[in-house]
Each structure stands twice: as structure tokens, then as C-alpha cells.
């Protein structure tokens with residue numbers, strides 16, 4: 205093999221370095237680009253990245269790991285080329301074991317706070333459907349680039365779910381109030397054109413690598429800022445949004461649990477899960 209070829213291969217190998225998140229699971233994968241210092245955090249729970257307890261814990265650990273290792277930014281994406289995330293794993297909510305449900309909801313609240321308040325610049329390369337909490341993951345980031353042909357939004361009310369305040373806030377942090385309110389009440393899923401029109405997403409990409417490049421460019425726009433000053437300013441800007449969850453996480457947990465355990469919620473969920481299963485068998 206020519207020396208120049210070996211050099212090129214070494215360079216390719218050096219460009220992206222996988223870092224573990226200490227728990228050895230592959231539910232999320234983190235790769236840091238050695239050149240830019242930007243970490244790509246990939247959701248990797250087949251078939252559709254539905255967020256169960258293990259994925260939420262793993263995701264939270266990866267976000268923290270990215271901050272600890274001094275990465276310059278975080279790009280959130282999916283290993284599935286059709287689904288960014290299908291939201292909460294509904295099996296976690298259906299006839300739940302109460303201890304697991306408590307751990308699950310705590311992990312959800314903690315993960316959202318970690319992503320929403322992350323010290324590093326964050327961007328979502330949305331390479332598939334981003335449904336409900338899938339959309340919440342994207343809106344917790346500072347910038348969103350999406351591929352055409354997919355849907356994004358929170359359609360909870362269509363299925364009789366009331367959304368908890370932090371989910372509401374994640375919409376309100378990117379959409380004008382009247383648009384957020386209308387979309388939530390309608391249970392609207394946005395097409396890419398609609399999402400772009402209301403600024404639910406910032407840019408359209410023509411493929412996953414284009415989306416990653418656009419996200420990296422956004423993150424690069426902070427190159428001349430001082431990281432601590434940026435992080436603190438972001439935290440201050442978002443302080444009001446997280447007040448409820450930071451001041452009273454257990455109260456928020458209690459309210460959600462009470463609602464999830466109602467016969468009304470459980471019956472509705474049962475019907476929805478059955479529909480979802482029968483659809484996937486068509």
C-alpha cells in the first residue's frame with residue numbers, strides 16, 4: 205500500500221472518535237469529530253427510538269459525558285433513516301409497574317433538563333419522523349435541521365393525552381404562543397414546509413450528512429464566544445422555562461403519575477396501542 209494511502213486512512217480513522225458513556229449500552233452512540241471537537245449523539249434503539257427508561261438514562265448519561273469531555277457542541281440525530289424518535293415508549297405508560305414508572309418519569313424530566321440546559325451549543329439533525337417527545341428532543345436543542353418527507357410535532361391531544369408543562373414549554377420556547385397553542389390543541393403534526401414556515405425547524409437538508417454539516421455550521425457560529433459566558437447566558441435565558449421543574453420536580457412527577465394511572469388514560473392508551481400494533485402488521 206502506498207504511504208499516501210495509509211496516511212489518508214489514518215486521517216479518516218482520526219476524524220471521528222467513539223466515546224462510551226460508561227454503561228456499555230449501544231442505545232445511544234457518541235462520536236467526537238477530532239477536527240471540530242463537535243460530538244454527534246446518535247439515538248440507536250430499534251425499531252423507532254421510542255424512549256423507554258433505559259434509553260432516557262443512556263441519553264442523559266451521554267449528554268453529561270459530552271459536556272464532561274469538553275466537546276464544542278452536540279448534534280443529536282438517529283441511526284434509523286426514517287424515524288428520529290417516535291416519542292415515549294408507550295409500553296412504559298401502559299399498566300405500569302409503579303416503581304419503574306417513577307424511575308421512568310424522573311429519567312424523562314432529568315434528561316429534558318440536561319438537554320435543554322446543556323452548556324454546549326446543541327443542534328438536532330432530524331433525519332426522520334419526530335413525534336411527541338421525539339419533537340420535544342428536537343425543540344430542546346438550539347437549532348433544528350430536518351430532512352423532507354417526515355413529520356414533526358406533538359399530537360397528544362388527538363389521543364386524549366394532556367401534555368405536562370415541560371412539554372408545553374418545549375413548544376413555547378421555539379414557537380409563538382398562538383401557534384404553539386393551536387398546534388397542541390389540534391394535535392398537529394407538521395410537514396417540513398409547515399414546520400419551516402412557523403420556524404419549528406430552522407433549515408431543510410437534502411440528506412443526513414448535509415443536515416450534520418448544517419448543524420456543525422450553526423455550532424461553529426459560536427466559535428468566537430467565551431464558552432462559560434455563553435453557557436451562563438443560555439441558562440439565564442432559559443431560567444424561567446425550567447423554574448417549575450427545577451423547583452418542584454417531585455410535584456411535577458406526582459401530577460403526571462396521577463394522570464397516567466387514571467382509568468381514562470389507561471383505557472385510551474390501550475386502544476391507541478392496539479391500533480399502532482395492527483397498523484404495523486398491515
Ligand SMILES: CCCCCCCC/C=C\C/C=C/C(=O)SCCNC(=O)CCNC(=O)[C@H](O)C(C)(C)COP(=O)(O)OP(=O)(O)OC[C@H]1O[C@@H](n2cnc3c(N)ncnc32)[C@H](O)[C@@H]1OP(=O)(O)O
Pocket residue numbers: 251252254286287289290291292293294295333335336337338360365366367368369371459460461463464480481483484485
Ligand atoms: C397534567 C400532567 C399530565 C401528564 C401526562 C403524562 C402522559 C403523557 C402525555 C403526553 C406526552 C406524550 C408523549 C409521547 O411521546 S407519547 C408517544 C407518542 N408517539 C406516537 O404516537 C408515535 C407512534 N408511532 C408511529 O406513529 C409510527 O411508529 C412511526 C411514524 C414513528 C414509525 O412508523 P413505521 O416506521 O411504519 O413503524 P411502525 O409503526 O411499524 O412501528 C414499529 C414498531 O414500533 C412500535 N412503536 C412505534 N412507536 C411506538 C411508541 N411510541 N411506543 C411503543 N412502541 C412503538 C410499533 O407498535 C411497532 O411495533 P411492533 O408491532 O411490535 O413491530
